[in-house]
Amino acid sequence: MVKKKIAKVLAFRYKILAAILILLAGGLVLLPKYQKHEGIKPEELLSNTISPERYMTTDRLAHILINQDPSFILIDVRDEKSFASYSLPNAINIPLEKLFDEGSDSYLNQNQFDVVLFSNDNFYADQAWILCNRLGYKHMRVLKGGVNEWYATIINPLKPADNMPVTDFELYATRKAASMFFGVVYPEQVKVEAPVIVKEAPKKVITIEKKKKAEAEGGC
Amino acid sequence: MGPLIPNGVIPFEWDNIIAILIGIAFGFVLEASGFSSSRKLAGVFYGYDFAVLKVFFTAALVAVIGVYYMDYLGFLDVNQLYVHPTYLWGAIIGGIIMGVGFVAGGFCPGTSLCAVAIGKIDAIVYVGGIMVGIFIFSELYPLFQPIYEGYFYGNVTLEDSLGINPYWFVFIFSIIAIVAFVISDMVQKRVKKIFY
Structure with a gap:
């Protein structure tokens, strides 16, 4: 009895499969569309x-x-x-x-x-x-x-105060070096050393007195 | 989430292993459904057996419906799937050559290897023919190169080239498939039965 029923259903198996396919495909068309989430969650x-x-x-x-x-x-x-x-x-x-x-x-x-x-x-x-x-x-x-x-x-690093830790000074030194790389010029860099003026001693005119030639004295 | 390999769910090193496993399963199913018989395959051209048409049409239909449902539910991103590039004239000429070979030899390349696996002599000859064809193509490649690499249209799908809504396309495609099955059944009933 059961076998007969199954056989009855199975006689339509291809029609059932075809109906399922069309239903599923139709479902795709009828499903409400939504804006898909693009990118990450x-x-x-x-x-x-x-x-x-x-x-x-x-x-x-x-x-x-x-x-x-x-x-x-x-x-x-x-x-x-x-x-x-x-x-x-x-x-x-x-x-x-x-x-x-x-x-x-x-x-x-x-x-x-x-x-x-x-x-x-x-x-x-x-x-x-x-x-x-x-x-x-x-x-x-x-x-x-x-x-x-x-x-x-980097361009204008703040000079640390005297009571700041040594790491700040190191950071400052690095940043200063970096700023020089990017074209910043520091005053101490451009300070031209003042020319040392050597004081010349005033010319002393030494008059050399020519010794007068001793006049020939007569002798014999 | 999907596709699994491009999104790193499965490491890409596995893809060859997965390909081999899928290939084995595919070959097993082909052989189990009698697709290693050239008479069954050629039946679709003479109208006494439409198994090939039904199997491949159904496979495409199930796949496309499944892919779009998974895309809808967010398990798979359709835009990330590989789309085979279109070289128009290469595909047309290649299709004609493959079709002639299919009618004449009674195998397509996949089923011919299946049939070689179970020791069919006609399939062994057929695969030999494939090898000769590959050799000729390779030797004359400079001659064929403009067709092989020309007429490139990019990785287009019907959605791009026809501007059709993919969901409607799937629906129309499934109706066409069912109609094709019904017509093929009618043709099969009229054609004289062949025992093979």
């Missing part, structure tokens, strides 16, 4: 964001620039005007609003280089970092403090 983005590893200090950047490390790309996310007036050496200008324009993708979305983003502070650079990170771009860093911090620490 929100949790991952959050944990990346609060990680201090995403920042790079100006000292580290100076070290990289001085050693001419080829594995870093500097990207200035400020506008063209600021970029034209001053930027870090060998930086590329990709303004924040043009971050995802054609052509900038090859700098941002790649695996070979570490990308360092910077702006005047780290405010806009952070925004750029979040946008890129969400899309899953790798090796993105932000210059902590941006160009302002660069000025305050």
Whole structure:
């Protein structure tokens, strides 16, 4: 009895399979569409964001620039005007609003280089970092403090006070040396030594008195 | 999450091993369903056996529906899947040559190796022919190179070239498949039965 029933169903097995296929395919068409989440998961983005590893200090950047490390790309996310007036050496200008324009993708979305983003502070650079990170771009860093911090620490380092620890003096010496590399000239560097004026003794006129020739005296 | 290897769920060093395992499974299924018989394969051209058409059409259909459901549910990213590049004239000419070989020899390259594995003499001759063809192609490669490398259209899919919604395409494709199955069944009933 059961076998008969099964046989009855199985007689339609190809029709049932065909119906299942069409139903499934039709389901795809009817399913409500949703905007797909692109890039990394929100949790991952959050944990990346609060990680201090995403920042790079100006000292580290100076070290990289001085050693001419080829594995870093500097990207200035400020506008063209600021970029034209001053930027870090060998930086590329990709303004924040043009971050995802054609052509900038090859700098941002790649695996070979570490990308360092910077702006005047780290405010806009952070925004750029979040946008890129969400899309899953790798090796993105932000210059902590941006160009302002660069000025305050590398270009114009503050001389430590006398009562500060020796490490501060060492850091100051390093930063000063770095600033010299980037073209800052210090007064002690240009101080021309004052010419030592050798006092010449006043000329003494020594009159040599000629001895009068002794007159020939008569003798014999 | 998926595809598993590009996203590092499975280390990429495993891909050759996985390929071998899938290949063994594929070969086993081909042989188990009788696809190592050239008479069964050639039946699709003479109208007495449409197993080939049904099997490959169903496989494509199940795969495409499955892929799009997995994509919808977020298990797989369709955009990360490998799309075979299109060299238009290379594909057309290659397709014609392969089709002629299929009708004449009764095997496609995969099933011919399957049949060699179970010791069919016609398949051994067929594989020898494949080797001769490969040799001729390699020797005359400079002659064929402009066709082989020309007419490049990139890694396009029907979605790109027709601008069609993939979900509608899958639906239409499945209806076409079912209609093809029904028609092939009707043809099969009319054609004289051949015992093989």
